[in-house]
Amino acid sequence: MSEASIRQLIRDAGTELAAITDVPRLEAELLLAHCLKKPRSYLYAWPERTPEAGQIQQFQAQVKARRLGQPVAYLLGEREFMSLCFQVSPATLIPRPETELLVEQSLLRLPEQEAVKVLELGTGSGAIALAMAHARPDVLITATDISVSALDMAQRNAGLLGTSNVRFLHSDWFSALLPGARFALIVSNPPYIADHDPHLEQGDLCFEPRTALVSGTDGLDAIRTIVSQAGQYLTPGGWLLFEHGASQGAACCKLLQQAGFRQVDCISDAAGLDRISLGQHFPETDLSTTPR
Structure with missing residues (x-):
């Protein structure tokens, strides 16, 4: 035509x-x-x-x-998230509306008018870290990813948005952090799909980076790593929040409880599906003074 x-x-x-x-x-x-x-x-x-x-x-x-089947976001090279425009590519996951809940719940747990430090694990396009930084310019955020290509995209988005309070770090989860690093909040949208889940062959998932989607036979390998190590990097009373699959809420809450987290909860998305698990961390020496 x-x-x-x-x-x-x-x-x-x-x-x-x-x-x-x-x-x-x-x-x-x-x-x-x-x-x-x-x-x-x-x-x-x-x-x-x-x-x-x-x-x-x-x-x-x-x-x-x-x-x-190519995702619209990849064809456009961008996707809106939290009313901000982010560049995306096949090197990164496409930011999804349900992940906005993770940002909202994280912001609710940051102390008001206090310049605390936040850690995001697996930043991808940088959507979570940059959306939080936009809402709280007083907060200093460290955002990590194992993918150099993803970090390049995240840094590009930071430049386009004019964000200066996010530091990007090449790291396999916590591996590149200094031993003394401490954060008031750790947030992550990690891989949480099981290796052989049939949904991997459907829709946008066919085109997104598999390493950002898949995590072991039950989809929980990355979450286990994050939950087991997060306490070492949280300040007393600090929060850990992460996204997961709709059928994984009970298992994620159990992992948090086994790791000693308090105030453990699972939050549902707009569709009523389990979407975010969270917990508050106190050092063992503080447990006796913390209300049960």
Whole structure:
């Protein structure tokens, strides 16, 4: 199709994309606006305009890629999270709406008007750390990842957002931290899918980095590592919060309790599914003075 109006392009693409998504028109609009380098409002204001031939070809190529399963976020190169725009690539997980709950719950547990330190494990695109830093510019955040490519993307996002209170560190979980490092809060969205989970072959998961998704036969290997070591890096009364799968809440709470965490709880997302487990840490010497 060498010539077509914006309205026709959206209509035809929506018909094609209906086979792969529940929101075909929205995705068609997002892809076309991206190719035109215009906001979506432009599509509504000028539906009869005909894009240039090169723009139409680019749009049709993106629609084809989406039909083959490519995530919209990777095709656009960006995803909104906590009302901030983050660049993403196949080197990072795509930030998801349910993870905003993890940020919100973490912010609730930070002391107000106190310049504390926070640690994020497995930062990926930097979405969690940078969203927290944006909400609390007085807090100093260390964000780690084992992937150099992911850290490059996170640092790029920090630059685009003008964030100066996040330090990025190449680390396998806690491995690169100094022994005396202490944080008021540790937060993570770690890999938590089991090795042979059939969902890995479906939807966006097919295209996302497997190392950021999979964690052992039951999906809990990374969480076990984090829970078992987090106490060494938390200040007295510090919090650990992490995301997990909907069926893993009970197991995660048990791990926290076995590691000596107090105030252990599991928080559900908007769909009513277990999504976040958390606990508060006190050194053993403080347990006798801590209310049970």
